[in-house]
Structure formats: C-alpha cells, structure tokens
Amino acid sequence: MKIYETSTAPNARRVRMFLAEKGIDMEYVQLDIAGGENLNKEMRSKNVTTKIPFLEFDDGSHLGETMAMCRYFEETHPETPLLGTDPLQKALVEMWQRRVELYFFNMVGMCFQHTTGYFKDRMNPIAAWGEEAGKNAVAFLDVLEDHLADNQYLAGDYFSAADITLLCALDFARVMKIKLQDKHVNLQRWYEQVSQRDSAKA
C-alpha cells in the first residue's frame, strides 16, 4: 500500500497527520503537481480526478479523496479513533469537519487558486472570486472563535479529524496572509495546543 502525494499540499498533510495519530506507517510517492505530474496518462488511470493525495492498494486498485482515505484507516485501525466513538460524537465530528472544510478550507483553497493563478494552466482563475472566497474564510474564523470559547476541541473535549483539517487549513492559509487575529484568543489557545502534537510534524 502506498500514498501518492505532494508533501507541501494541505490535504496530503491531513492524511499524514491522521496516520501519525494512529501510528500507521506508510510509503509515500511524491508527485510534482506544479509541473503537472499528476495529470499524465498513467496518473489519470490511477486517479481520475487528478487530486492528491490518493491511495494505491497492493492489488493495484485506488482510493481518492482525503476523508475517504481517513474513513478507510479509521475502519481498519479503530484504535485512537479520530472520527468519533458513538452516534452523536461521530455526527458532531462530521459536522465540524465539514464546516471547517466547506466554509474555511475550501474558501482558502479557492482564494489560493483564483488569486495566485498557481494552476492557471489547467483552470480559469477568477480573481474577484478568489478575493471573495478569502473574505468568506476570514469571516468564518469568528464562528470558530465563538465555538472554541466553550469547547477544548472542535468536537468538545475530543480531539478529532476536524481539528486536523482546521490545523492544516490554517497553516496553509498563511500563504494568502489569512491568519488568526488578536481577537481570536480561543482559536489561538486551540492552535497552540494542536500544533504541539507530535502528529503535527508528520
């Protein structure tokens, strides 16, 4: 089993951090996405969306999408659960993981793609949308700040995949100068706590 990734990409870090929390060793193959190595015919045959990271099983089949890979490892390695342990906790992890993804991380990603033109050889950047997406991401930090006033982690006192998503998204957001502000005291407390975990270095 191996994972194709680009080590600097935020979704790649999400999976590495998830595996580190569970103590799962993995073989990684680096792809130069800036140079389009993920777009060639061989890679498309493995991974139709061309998004990284993706997993290659020993039988030659593949699994894409960050959270689908995390779901697979949660099911096959249930120790150190990161997606919740009872129905309500599983649902709360899913809720916060998705909120961070939809309203922050995806907005940060669109801000990056549409304002920097990093992938302009394979998409049509709309700068005005990139700027708007960045504003949406910044605005959602206030929602997270309020939530973390009453919660140690995103899903209460339980460290989960939702926290991994937010850490990786926040660190990536610095590229677009999207950062925590002085008013985000709860987010800063959370950030210091989560970024000090051993898995954050994965």
Next chain:
Amino acid sequence: MKIYETSTAPNARRVRMFLAEKGIDMEYVQLDIAGGENLNKEMRSKNVTTKIPFLEFDDGSHLGETMAMCRYFEETHPETPLLGTDPLQKALVEMWQRRVELYFFNMVGMCFQHTTGYFKDRMNPIAAWGEEAGKNAVAFLDVLEDHLADNQYLAGDYFSAADITLLCALDFARVMKIKLQDKHVNLQRWYEQVSQRDSAKA
C-alpha cells in the same frame, strides 16, 4: 426530534430521501430561506451557519450539515445501510459521495448563487465565477458517465448515499439548464433507475 428545512432545497431532499430509504418518520418545520427566516436571531441561536436542513433533538441541542445528520441516522438506524458495510465499501461510498459533492453539486450550487443573485441580500455574487462553476459541473458529468459504464451505482452494485447526492444535485441543476446530454447513456440509465425509487418522492 424535528428537522428545520425548506422543502424545495436540494440538501433538504437529500436528508428526506436518506430517511425514507431507512423508513424513519420525521417531523419537519418549514423555513422561508428566500425571505431570510433562517437568518433571524432565534434560528442563528439554533444553527450558527444558517444553512438548512438542521436537526433539533428533544433536549434542545442541534446538529447541522446534511452528511452529519445522515451519519447520525446511519449509526442509530443501521438497517438499510447507506454509508457502506465494510471498510472498503464505506471508503468508496465516502469517496463518491464527496466527489459528487465537491466537483458537481457544490459547483451547481455556486452556479445558482452567483448567476441568479438569489441570495444577493446576504452574499456578493460574482457572475463570472458562477458561469465557470457551471462549466466545471458540466465537465464532471463526463467523469461520472465513464464510471457508470462499469458500475450499476456510484459505489459498485451497492445503492448508497452517494447516489442520493447525485440524484438531488442533478434535479436541482435543471434550474441552471445543466442537464444530462445524449452522450450520457450510462448516466441516463442510472438516473431512470434511481429516480424510480420510492424514496425519490420524499
């Protein structure tokens, strides 16, 4: 337990269809999202993102995000599983559910919001991005068409939440004139099959 929703909204239909497949009865409260009823102080205290649908438990706590609600019902009512039954199947459902969401449904939604100005009282529509998002959605139909050449449903021979997401997204996409084309023979076969399920009327 009750769900706040707007019956015509595609995410509301996703949850209703998921519950119908499982045979779960539910009380629904309608919100006029066009009129901003989801934005008032009372509703924001229940549901900070203001997105519908969301679930209200009998103890007064709440759960938002369509797939978090589906996860909760999958865990509490495991009969008629819609999110998979073994690690690989669960991962494949998650993969296709997310692909349909990220590369089709979310693009359709952004096309709607940014080209029609339907929510212009609460967001800044960028028409050029809406048009681009619509093109992205149309392009992804070809990926789904290829996949369904070898698969009865999105996750192989297993009907799942991924199919529910695609059906609701496709029906909603008609508003933007995004439709299956003559070349999409596999998608059309799939569409006829899935839209004839009793749950599709929920």
